Amino acid sequence: MAGALFYAAAIPVRGQVAPPPSSTVPIPVKPKTDSTPDSLKVKRDSIKAQIGRFADPATHEIGAQYEWNREQLFATGALTVTDLLDRIPGATTYRSGWLATPQTATYNADFRRVRIFYDGVEMDALDNTTGGLLDLSTVQLWTLEHLSIERTASELRLYLRTWRTDNTDPYTRVDVATGNEDTNLYRGFYGKRFDNGGVLQLAGQQYGVTSPRFAGAGDNLSLLGRVGIARKSWSLDGFVNRTHATRDIERTIASSGRPPILSLDATHTNAYVRAAVGRVGSGVWIQATAASLGFRGTTGPDRSVGATSQPDTLPRKVTETQYNASAGLTIGPARVEVQDRLRALEGTSYNSASARLDLVSSFAVLSGFAEHDGFRQITNLEASELPLESKPRNRIFRHRSLGPRGSCDQAFPPLGIGGDTKL
Numbered sequence: 001m002a003g004a005l006f007y008a009a010a011i012p013v014r015g016q017v018a019p020p021p022s023s024t025v026p027i028p029v030k031p032k033t034d035s036t037p038d039s040l041k042v043k044r045d046s047i048k049a050q051i052g053r054f055a056d057p058a059t060h061e062i063g064a065q066y067e068w069n070r071e072q073l074f075a076t077g078a079l080t081v082t083d084l085l086d087r088i089p090g091a092t093t094y095r096s097g098w099l100a101t102p103q104t105a106t107y108n109a110d111f112r113r114v115r116i117f118y119d120g121v122e123m124d125a126l127d128n129t130t131g132g133l134l135d136l137s138t139v140q141l142w143t144l145e146h147l148s149i150e151r152t153a154s155e156l157r158l159y160l161r162t163w164r165t166d167n168t169d170p171y172t173r174v175d176v177a178t179g180n181e182d183t184n185l186y187r188g189f190y191g192k193r194f195d196n197g198g199v200l201q202l203a204g205q206q207y208g209v210t211s212p213r214f215a216g217a218g219d220n221l222s223l224l225g226r227v228g229i230a231r232k233s234w235s236l237d238g239f240v241n242r243t244h245a246t247r248d249i250e251r252t253i254a255s256s257g258r259p260p261i262l263s264l265d266a267t268h269t270n271a272y273v274r275a276a277v278g279r280v281g282s283g284v285w286i287q288a289t290a291a292s293l294g295f296r297g298t299t300g301p302d303r304s305v306g307a308t309s310q311p312d313t314l315p316r317k318v319t320e321t322q323y324n325a326s327a328g329l330t331i332g333p334a335r336v337e338v339q340d341r342l343r344a345l346e347g348t349s350y351n352s353a354s355a356r357l358d359l360v361s362s363f364a365v366l367s368g369f370a371e372h373d374g375f376r377q378i379t380n381l382e383a384s385e386l387p388l389e390s391k392p393r394n395r396i397f398r399h400r401s402l403g404p405r406g407s408c409d410q411a412f413p414p415l416g417i418g419g420d421t422k423l
Contacts, residue, residue: 046168048193051228052235052276052287053161054120055328055337057150058358058367061386067148070163073141079185081116081139081158088149091156093136096261098181100209100218100247103136107156112376116158119239119289120326121272122341124375126295126318129311138268140222142187142205143241152369152382162224162239165191165201181217182210199237201226216261218247233278240271249300260304262311266297286327293320320345333361343375350375 059065066088068076078084082103085091091114093105107113111133116123118139125134139160141147146161165171175187185207192200201224208219221244228237245268250261271292278285296317301310321344328337334357341352354371365386372379 048166048168048197048199049230049232049235050166051164051199051226051230051237052274052285053164053280054117054159054287054326055280055285055335056146056148056159056161057157057356058335058360058365059148059150061151065148066151067146070145073144073147078141081136081141084141084147084149085114085136088151088156090151097214097216097250098209098211099137099183099207100220100245101137101216101250102130102261104133105136113155114158115155116160118160118270119162119272119274120287120324121270121289121291121293121322123270124293124320124343124345126268126293126320127266127297128316128318129299138243138245138266140205140224140241140243142222143203143224152384154380154382162226162241163189163191163201163203164226165199166193167191168193168195181213181215182208184208197229197231199226199228199230214250214252216247216250218245220245235276236274238271238273240269242270243268249302251304260302262302263300264297265300266295269294280328281330283331284327284329287325289322289324291322291324293322294318318346334359 056067059067068084076084079099080103082093082095082105085093085105091105091107092109093103095101095103104111105114114134116134116136116139123134123139125132127135143162144160145163148159150157150159169192171189171191173187173189175185177183177185179185185205187203187205189203190201191203194200203224204222206219206221209215209217211217222241223243224239224241226237226239228235230237244266246265247261247263249263252258252260269292272289274287274289276285276287294317296315298315299311299313301313323342324339326337326339328335337356339354341354343350343352351374352372354369356370357366357368359366365384367382367384369382369384370380
């Protein structure tokens, strides 16, 4: 009986518990801490090892050196190599007109003393109508990331290094310019590195000139491409630059009596495959390059009534194969480099060997260079020095250069005032 009463009393107690209001929002379950993405993951390094390059020589100039990096080259406003050579003592440039016309230069009144090396590959005049002179308008300045000029008593050597990229973030740039003689220029770049060290670079430039006067008319389309891979201690890459240029006939003033510069439709190709081990500027390095240089062009006829003769208007094609092997050692201020260059041109092979020793310190720059050029049949021995003499506040800068074709001795007091030059 007591148990029954207890059970009956419990029923009304349970019935008095009020349910929660229907508007109450239930508290969500706490998520697991490892169910969210890991936001603290370290991103891979976006800067990759650079593609191998040739060794720049130690320049011996009093004051600012004749060298430009990529930003400085664009800042100069120069469109051709000739524009830069206008600023070099001892160099004299020649142009028949504006951008699309032939251009050349002399050093100490000799056309043969100007040499150009494009990523270590020497550029030769393949057009047999130029008399063995390289047309400087065919050298693509826009493709460069660095240019240095070495002046010696014997020669003027230009070392051109093409544009490279080292960032996994894509690099892009577009330039548009217009100017005199109805000149319009367009230029674009794209470069990217990949996490595995790969590289992809594409670029192009096009300009057109329509001169109503005597500056010469023509157009030029140049394309660039590079693919390869670079790791910390080695790199392998392939590069190609192909340029198609046309120019109209350029007539002279009637009273001058000089013949006109005939029209030309030409294609120039510079391509190479390069393998490099080690880094220039630190320890031992070795580099090998196999390059192919090509020219294909057609000269247009002179259709004027007074023309007394006509040129050869048949298409002409010249190709050159060039193999370069170089090795060097850099220890502190000293650098030693040896190089061998083999050319194959029109069924004939030419071998050239050279060696260089540079010592660069805070009080002097010494350099020795020896070369036997089988292509030009010249043996070249040079020695250059730039010591800093006298007291620190009254130093005299002296540059001496000796070579088989002459000597150069320059002395400058502070700020270059009152110096003398002997050639």
